[in-house]
Amino acid sequence: GESVGLHLPTLSVQEGDNSIINCAYSNSASDYFIWYKQESGKGPQFIIDIRSNMDKRQGQRVTVLLNKTVKHLSLQIAATQPGDSAVYFCAENLGGSNYKLTFGKGTLLTVNP
Amino acid sequence: NAGVTQTPKFRVLKTGQSMTLLCAQDMNHEYMYWYRQDPGMGLRLIHYSVGEGTTAKGEVPDGYNVSRLKKQNFLLGLESAAPSQTSVYFCSSGGQGSEKLFFGSGTQLSVL
Numbered sequence: 375g376e377s378v379g380l381h382l383p384t385l386s387v388q389e390g391d392n393s394i395i396n397c398a399y400s401n402s403a404s405d406y407f408i409w410y411k412q413e414s415g416k417g418p419q420f421i422i423d424i425r426s427n428m429d430k431r432q433g434q435r436v437t438v439l440l441n442k443t444v445k446h447l448s449l450q451i452a453a454t455q456p457g458d459s460a461v462y463f464c465a466e467n468l469g470g471s472n473y474k475l476t477f478g479k480g481t482l483l484t485v486n487p
Numbered sequence: 488n489a490g491v492t493q494t495p496k497f498r499v500l501k502t503g504q505s506m507t508l509l510c511a512q513d514m515n516h517e518y519m520y521w522y523r524q525d526p527g528m529g530l531r532l533i534h535y536s537v538g539e540g541t542t543a544k545g546e547v548p549d550g551y552n553v554s555r556l557k558k559q560n561f562l563l564g565l566e567s568a569a570p571s572q573t574s575v576y577f578c579s580s581g582g583q584g585s586e587k588l589f590f591g592s593g594t595q596l597s598v599l
Contacts, residue, residue: 382526382527406586408586408587410590415593416592416593417491417577417579417590417591417592417593418530418577418579418590419590420587420588420589423586423587463529463530465530467586473518473537473581473585473586474520474532474535474545475532475586475588476532477522477529477530477531478529479527479528479529480529
C-alpha cells in the first residue's frame, strides 16, 4: 500500500477479483480523507470520501475503511474491471478552516483480463 | 457545465522564458489550487486561493506566481522557466465548506 512519503507501489489483480489499496497517514489531527482515481493522461477523479467520525463508507463497488487507531485508510474495489486500471491516490485534510489536501504518492492498479 | 478547464494542454519552453497557465472553473467555487505532479512524487501544492483577490503559498511555491483577479479564474505564472519546472500541472477547485476538489485535465510543461 501507499503512504504519504513512499515510492509508488503497484498492485496487479485479475479481472473479477476484489482489490484493496492501502494508505497510511501521519497526522492524527486529519479529519477528512478522500480517494482519487487518475487514468493515464487525465486529471484525478473523485471516488469516495470519509470523515474521521466514520469507520466505513460504501459507494458503488467501492468501500473506504478508516482505522484511526493505526492511522490507516483503505480502498476496496469489488469485482475489479479493466477500466479500474489507474493510479489511486489518497489524500487527507487537517480540518478546521484548512481546505488544503495533502496527497499520498499513489498506487498503480493493473487489472489483468 | 465544463467543470475545471486548463489551457494550454501542452507547452515547451526554453530556459528563461516566461508563460502563464490559465485555469477556469464554472462551478462558482471559492477555493482554487495549483498542483504539480512529478513521477513518484504525487501531487504537490504550489499556490492556492481561498477567494477572489486572495492567494497563498503552498508546499512548493518558489519560481511561481499566481493571481485570482476573478473568482472563476486562477492564473499560474512562471517568470523565468527552469528545467526543474518540467512537470504536469493540475488546477483544482472546491466549494466553500467542502474539502472535495475537482481537477482539470492538466498541462504538460517541458522546459529545455
